Amino acid sequence: MSAVIDPSPKPQVQDAAPRTQREAKIAYSDNKLEKRLCREVGRAIGDFNMIVPGDRVMVCLSGGKDSYGLLDILLLLRERAPIDFDIIAVNLDQKQPGFPEQVLPDYLTRRGVKFHIEEQDTYSIVKRVIPEGKTTCGLCSRLRRGILYRVADELGATKIALGHHRGDILETLFLNMFFNGRLKAMPPKLVSDDGKHVVIRPLAYVKEADLERYAAVRGFPIIPCNLCGAQETLQRREIKHMLADWEKRFPGRIESIATSLASVKPSHLMDAELFGFRGLVASGMPDAAGDTAFDEEPCGTPGTVRFLPAS
Numbered sequence: 001m002s003a004v005i006d007p008s009p010k011p012q013v014q015d016a017a018p019r020t021q022r023e024a025k026i027a028y029s030d031n032k033l034e035k036r037l038c039r040e041v042g043r044a045i046g047d048f049n050m051i052v053p054g055d056r057v058m059v060c061l062s063g064g065k066d067s068y069g070l071l072d073i074l075l076l077l078r079e080r081a082p083i084d085f086d087i088i089a090v091n092l093d094q095k096q097p098g099f100p101e102q103v104l105p106d107y108l109t110r111r112g113v114k115f116h117i118e119e120q121d122t123y124s125i126v127k128r129v130i131p132e133g134k135t136t137c138g139l140c141s142r143l144r145r146g147i148l149y150r151v152a153d154e155l156g157a158t159k160i161a162l163g164h165h166r167g168d169i170l171e172t173l174f175l176n177m178f179f180n181g182r183l184k185a186m187p188p189k190l191v192s193d194d195g196k197h198v199v200i201r202p203l204a205y206v207k208e209a210d211l212e213r214y215a216a217v218r219g220f221p222i223i224p225c226n227l228c229g230a231q232e233t234l235q236r237r238e239i240k241h242m243l244a245d246w247e248k249r250f251p252g253r254i255e256s257i258a259t260s261l262a263s264v265k266p267s268h269l270m271d272a273e274l275f276g277f278r279g280l281v282a283s284g285m286p287d288a289a290g291d292t293a294f295d296e297e298p299c300g301t302p303g304t305v306r307f308l309p310a311s
């Protein structure tokens, strides 16, 4: 049975009143950021029915900005939410060289958050099994997944919350399109491959830039993510670069792509398993919402999403 540390809740330290106009402005903008994050996370939780009364949510905490942000916002929402749910933070210490073991326990104890640290030396396994120079992330993630599912069982967690944000979801979409020939992103909610767990991604609507700023505002004790020495794949780096470039050159494009993931028309794609093209026949009845077949799609709604010509 995994041991849980349950530090007694500590009162939250309130910000001192801003003294200058500049400080007041910063406090106002930080407050707006927190409100926006709460709103976006709350919206995702509601849209996908991620958390229900009585849930025990296991928040996977790596020590990166995303998982700290996820935990922080869930704690805030739990204070304000009309539903009652439990939160437990879990970190998997993979025994990477130089991992600062005390950072997370100290932080979680200070915050009064229940937590469990699972120590498993997956680093040595990965190093032993994968030849030098080959990518280690595949095996590492598989091992981590199995361990986290077991820990979720042992802790009685009903949901496993991961810190993937909107950027991760869009990168996965393009990685799959460009390199795997699949129209597939990263689901906001899924049932694990062993069929036993519900995994949720409450940051699905959140922009990475907001999480970066939030981490700086809140002063999270970030643990660097390159301790294992592995690098993200060249393909992922390329996609990140492409999306960042689009964000700069075509304001609204990323927003529009993200919105499109929630507005899918299977009848206008080409997957015969998804839509009954083979059995499609004319009904003879006019349909005002039906397809005109020959008209051009309108490009964006002025004032919301702008499409600029490529330079």
Ligand code: SF4
Residues within 6 Å of the ligand: 136, 137, 138, 140, 141, 225, 228, 229, 230, 231
């Ligand atoms: S970056 Fe390192 S810790 Fe992360 S999945 Fe890859 S091998 Fe594992």
